[in-house]
Amino acid sequence: MEGLASLKAPFQATPFLSSRPKTWDLPTQLNFYKRNSFSTFSVRAQVESTDGSAAVSSSGESVTEALKIKEWEVGMLENEVASGQGIRIRRRPPSGPPLHYVGPFQFRLQNEGNTPRNILEEIVWNKDKEVSQLKERKPLSVLKKALENAPPARDFIGALRAANERTGLPGLIAEVKKASPSRGILRENFDPVEIAKSYEKGGAACLSVLTDEKYFKGSFENLEAIRKAGVKYLILDIFYHIMPFVDHVDDSRQNMQCPLLCKEFIVDAWQLYYARTKGADAVLLIAAVLPDLDIKYMIKICKILGLTALVEVHDEREFDRVLAIEGIELIGINNRNLETFELDISITKKLLEGERGKIIRERDIIMVGESGLFTPEDIVYVQEAGVRAILVGESIVKQSDPGKGISNLFGKDISI
Numbered sequence: 001m002e003g004l005a006s007l008k009a010p011f012q013a014t015p016f017l018s019s020r021p022k023t024w025d026l027p028t029q030l031n032f033y034k035r036n037s038f039s040t041f042s043v044r045a046q047v048e049s050t051d052g053s054a055a056v057s058s059s060g061e062s063v064t065e066a067l068k069i070k071e072w073e074v075g076m077l078e079n080e081v082a083s084g085q086g087i088r089i090r091r092r093p094p095s096g097p098p099l100h101y102v103g104p105f106q107f108r109l110q111n112e113g114n115t116p117r118n119i120l121e122e123i124v125w126n127k128d129k130e131v132s133q134l135k136e137r138k139p140l141s142v143l144k145k146a147l148e149n150a151p152p153a154r155d156f157i158g159a160l161r162a163a164n165e166r167t168g169l170p171g172l173i174a175e176v177k178k179a180s181p182s183r184g185i186l187r188e189n190f191d192p193v194e195i196a197k198s199y200e201k202g203g204a205a206c207l208s209v210l211t212d213e214k215y216f217k218g219s220f221e222n223l224e225a226i227r228k229a230g231v232k233y234l235i236l237d238i239f240y241h242i243m244p245f246v247d248h249v250d251d252s253r254q255n256m257q258c259p260l261l262c263k264e265f266i267v268d269a270w271q272l273y274y275a276r277t278k279g280a281d282a283v284l285l286i287a288a289v290l291p292d293l294d295i296k297y298m299i300k301i302c303k304i305l306g307l308t309a310l311v312e313v314h315d316e317r318e319f320d321r322v323l324a325i326e327g328i329e330l331i332g333i334n335n336r337n338l339e340t341f342e343l344d345i346s347i348t349k350k351l352l353e354g355e356r357g358k359i360i361r362e363r364d365i366i367m368v369g370e371s372g373l374f375t376p377e378d379i380v381y382v383q384e385a386g387v388r389a390i391l392v393g394e395s396i397v398k399q400s401d402p403g404k405g406i407s408n409l410f411g412k413d414i415s416i
């Protein structure tokens with residue numbers, strides 16, 4: 001696959017990248033030429049081969065055609081890299097090779113499987129399309145501008161640790177979840193802000209807000225609304241800001257304090273910026289979807305943005321891949337297989353036994369037990385397995401008073 005290692009853009013070709021021409025490492029570079037319709041550019045483009053010589057250097061049709069071919073080859077390479085890491089999810093439907101393709105034989109043959117193999121793959125394909133449309137409307141430069149004045153992100157891990165120390169029980173990430181493809185509608189009268197407030201009152205350390213609309217009936221409006229709940233006190237904040245010598249009166253405000261996890265299917269680093277502009281303090285990175293290089297790269301961006309990354313795994317192989325990545329502080333074990341919906345909470349225990357559990361303790365990584373937790377016995381079970389936090393949706397969101405649902409889940413009131 002020579003010719004793939006360096007692609008230079010002498011123009012600002014994509015909203016995701018800054019205006020300076022650079023050569024990027026693989027994941028960025030892949031995002032770069034996959035996602036853009038180069039044919040819309042009438043400017044001069046240059047594609048370099050690995051040895052630095054120009055493979056194409058012209059304008060108009062030949063560039064378009066060459067880039068289409070490259071784009072397609074990169075898609076094939078990307079799927080190959082991912083499947084080499086045991087990732088079964090393909091990022092987008094395989095398309096046939098471009099008309100004038102004269103590349104390797106095996107690539108010319110590969111044109112099967114235009115329907116998603118499972119629900120996770122379907123969601124990812126849909127997300128990929130959704131993101132490329134959103135990106136057109138809100139280029140990265142716009143998001144970056146918006147972030148210049150954004151308040152700092154809240155300390156997601158700090159909140160989980162504090163709750164764990166305070167109660168001696170796993171810190172709770174309570175999920176604002178209206179529906180899911182496996183369970184259908186979970187709550188009919190769904191007021192995200194009311195649910196969030198009730199969770200916070202009930203002792204949740206953090207909140208998780210689903211933002212996927214199509215499959216989970218969530219939205220970024222919900223995330224924003226929860227973040228802004230209590231915003232009527234903004235005037236007071238401004239007053240305190242310009243009159244710093246005035247003591248803050250304890251006005252028992254109802255501002256939401258819990259850090260927020262944006263529960264989204266992240267396939268593109270642009271989404272990290274977007275989540276941050278909508279008030280997220282943390283994001284979910286799913287190892288079943290993202291190759292190692294993407295995870296590494298996204299973790300770096302998260303650090304720059306002040307976002308906490310919760311990296312989710314479901315089996316030993318994913319767990320080992322994630323443990324080999326530097327800088328990971330928070331790992332979730334999803335007891336639900338997102339490809340088949342099978343649920344089994346013994347997965348948390350199985351993954352934390354032996355050597356892996358030892359590594360986690362040595363590195364002081366916080367483990368989160370995710371999905372399918374319904375009773376105080378379930379909580380004890382995953383806590384004994386080694387988790388210091390849990391992520392719970394269904395069992396609490398279904399209760400008429402979700403805050404009380406938390407007490408039922410833990411078998412005691414954890415708000416005090």
Ligand SMILES: O=P(O)(O)OC[C@@H](O)[C@@H](O)c1c[nH]c2ccccc12
Pocket residue numbers: 175177312334370371372373391392393394395
């Ligand atoms: O409603 P439950 O079974 O308590 O699960 C919550 C949460 O773990 C689940 O929503 C979840 C975990 N990882 C995900 C990834 C995508 C969508 C949803 C999820």
